[in-house]
Amino acid sequence: MIKPYYLLFDVGGTEIKINALTAEKEFLLDKHQYVPSYSQETREVILAHFRSIISHYVNYLVNGLAIECYWK
Numbered sequence: 001m002i003k004p005y006y007l008l009f010d011v012g013g014t015e016i017k018i019n020a021l022t023a024e025k026e027f028l029l030d031k032h033q034y035v036p037s038y039s040q041e042t043r044e045v046i047l048a049h050f051r052s053i054i055s056h057y058v059n060y061l062v063n064g065l066a067i068e069c070y071w072k
Contacts, residue, residue: 005061007054013039018053020061028061 003023010017016037020028038049 007057007061009053011037013037016050016053018057020057 005023005028006021008017008019008021014037015034018033018035022028035049035053038046041049
């Protein structure tokens with residue numbers, strides 16, 4: 001059976017805080033991950049950035065990949 005996870009995003013003016021919850025309502029990651037929000041950029045840039053973040057974390061959850069900060 002596939003375990004459900006819930007991606008969490010706290011989107012602010014300067015950064016996005018990211019984590020995931022397990023079905024048991026526990027954080028998946030020991031520490032929240034932070035990425036810039038690009039809030040001063042165009043809508044297209046912001047949405048492309050958000051899509052890449054979601055894609056990265058979905059890939060991590062589905063494939064169990066070691067998490068790396070790809071935005072560094």
